[in-house]
Amino acid sequence: MNTIIYTRVSTKEQAEQSFSLKTQKETCLEYAKRNKYEVLKIFIEKGESAKTTNRTEFNKLIEYINLKSNEIDFLIVFKLDRLARNMADHTNIVSFLTKNGIILKSATEAISQTPEGKLMENMMATFAQFDNDQRSHRTRLGMIQAVKEGRYVHKAPLGYRNNKKDGESSLMQTDEKIIIEKIFTDFSHGKKQHEIISDLKQIGITIAKQSLKKILLNPVYIAKMKTSFFDYLVKGDWEPTIDEIVFGKVQDILAKKSISYSIKNVDDDFPLRRFLKCPQCNHKLTGSWSKGRSMKYAYYHCTKKGCKFKPIKKEKAESLFLEYLRLFEPADRVLDDFSKSAKEFVKDKQKLNGKIVSTLNKELTELEDNKNRIEDLAIAGTFEKDRFIRKIGEVEKDITQKRVELDNTSKENIDIEAVLNYFKFFIKNMANLWYESDLDKKRTFQDYIFPEGIFIENNILRTTQINPILSLLEDYKDRVINSLSPLVAHRGLEP
Numbered sequence: 451m452n453t454i455i456y457t458r459v460s461t462k463e464q465a466e467q468s469f470s471l472k473t474q475k476e477t478c479l480e481y482a483k484r485n486k487y488e489v490l491k492i493f494i495e496k497g498e499s500a501k502t503t504n505r506t507e508f509n510k511l512i513e514y515i516n517l518k519s520n521e522i523d524f525l526i527v528f529k530l531d532r533l534a535r536n537m538a539d540h541t542n543i544v545s546f547l548t549k550n551g552i553i554l555k556s557a558t559e560a561i562s563q564t565p566e567g568k569l570m571e572n573m574m575a576t577f578a579q580f581d582n583d584q585r586s587h588r589t590r591l592g593m594i595q596a597v598k599e600g601r602y603v604h605k606a607p608l609g610y611r612n613n614k615k616d617g618e619s620s621l622m623q624t625d626e627k628i629i630i631e632k633i634f635t636d637f638s639h640g641k642k643q644h645e646i647i648s649d650l651k652q653i654g655i656t657i658a659k660q661s662l663k664k665i666l667l668n669p670v671y672i673a674k675m676k677t678s679f680f681d682y683l684v685k686g687d688w689e690p691t692i693d694e695i696v697f698g699k700v701q702d703i704l705a706k707k708s709i710s711y712s713i714k715n716v717d718d719d720f721p722l723r724r725f726l727k728c729p730q731c732n733h734k735l736t737g738s739w740s741k742g743r744s745m746k747y748a749y750y751h752c753t754k755k756g757c758k759f760k761p762i763k764k765e766k767a768e769s770l771f772l773e774y775l776r777l778f779e780p781a782d783r784v785l786d787d788f789s790k791s792a793k794e795f796v797k798d799k800q801k802l803n804g805k806i807v808s809t810l811n812k813e814l815t816e817l818e819d820n821k822n823r824i825e826d827l828a829i830a831g832t833f834e835k836d837r838f839i840r841k842i843g844e845v846e847k848d849i850t851q852k853r854v855e856l857d858n859t860s861k862e863n864i865d866i867e868a869v870l871n872y873f874k875f876f877i878k879n880m881a882n883l884w885y886e887s888d889l890d891k892k893r894t895f896q897d898y899i900f901p902e903g904i905f906i907e908n909n910i911l912r913t914t915q916i917n918p919i920l921s922l923l924e925d926y927k928d929r930v931i932n933s934l935s936p937l938v939a940h941r942g943l944e945p
């Protein structure tokens with residue numbers, strides 16, 4: 451049996467942990483040895499972005515697989531999140547591997563090729579994504595508290611500096627407040643933004659137009675905060691720089707100006723543009739408005755020359771899409787079954803992680819003892835300076851490496867209940883969520899659920915690929931139906 455290995459650190463991780471690649475490589479090699487796989491090639495991605503497009507080693511890996519797929523049985527990664535950072539990428543990569551007869555193996559996680567194993571593999575990849583959201587959620591909770599107390603949690607804007615001292619306000623005015631006062635006074639007296647910019651340049655201050663506008667819009671200068679947590683301005687704990695009346699006048703001027711500039715983006719009207727596909731020629735459909743006798747009609751249509759595809763009304767296409775999404779919303783019974791296996795899986799995994807954490811902690815203690823010993827020897831004069839620096843450097847590197855591993859392992863302890871609740875909510879409300887989302891979210895959503903787009907023909911939608919979690923849920927649905935007594939099944943009860 452032959453295998454290849456892929457390891458990766460992102461740019462950010464690279465800066466934080468210099469050892470991770472070595473650890474990954476060694477762990478993967480050990481895994482191969484343990485399973486008696488022959489290692490054909492190792493791909494090491496050094497500090498590149500997680501986006502597939504930017505990963506040079508990853509591209510080499512794909513090329514290599516294309517050339518030698520017959521010889522390769524496995525691809526080993528240190529952890530699944532090394533392969534892809536998000537579900538969509540993960541899905542694509544796994545389907546590419548499957549097509550080439552290659553089985554994905556994680557050196558540190560249990561995955562198998564059984565249906566349950568596949569399910570778990572997908573759940574884990576999703577969890578990695580959801581957990582990031584969870585983590586930012588926790589950060590958010592901390593931020594909401596700070597905001598409630600009127601504390602400014604972001605980098606201080608021009609005219610202020612951050613102040614972390616307890617019992618004092620979170621922002622302190624700086625000498626630059628004079629600039630802020632001048633900007634607001636001039637603008638409220640009718641000066642144009644470009645005039646203000648060139649005035650400032652005269653006294654040696656360069657400010658971009660975008661930054662100027664940001665300043666004018668920022669309620670921080672009247673000691674208030676606009677946050678995503680509350681839909682009103684929250685009172686801050688610092689000194690205002692600008693009078694509220696002046697600030698209000700500035701907002702009025704800006705609002706009038708922006709109305710005349712706002713041009714509606716035609717793209718906004720067609721969320722399914724380039725997502726729906728022409729069943730006759732495979733082209734992606736586009737959307738446009740056509741003028742009727744008294745009103746305008748919106749259509750999705752094919753742009754391929756000579757294609758016979760009959761344009762479909764926007765409303766029709768979108769309501770068909772909503773119906774189609776509802777087809778995939780599983781029943782509670784299916785979801786409960788699914789949640790149960792997911793919970794069991796995570797419980798097992800966390801048990802395993804607990805063991806890993808205690809081993810790592812033990813090793814860390816030993817390393818720290820070792821460090822103390824080296825320091826003692828140095829104090830006693832046993833070590834010369836160069837040797838001491840080298841020794842202490844080595845042991846400190848090892849300590850860092852262990853800490854990173856510990857951090858990574860404990861990060862895996864996700865809040866499974868929260869993830870599943872979110873997941874259930876998402877999966878039960880797909881059509882509504884899509885309907886209520888803005889254009890960007892609609893697009894992300896569509897691509898996530900149907901990575902290959904959707905064909906539309908004679909008012910029927912069909913797709914070649916759905917999100918693996920959804921397709922696994924479909925499998926579950928079948929199994930749940932089969933497990934019901936024939937009597938119930940014959941009554942035609944939908945599970």
Ligand SMILES: [Zn+2]
Binds near residue numbers: 729731732
């Ligand atoms: Zn066509």
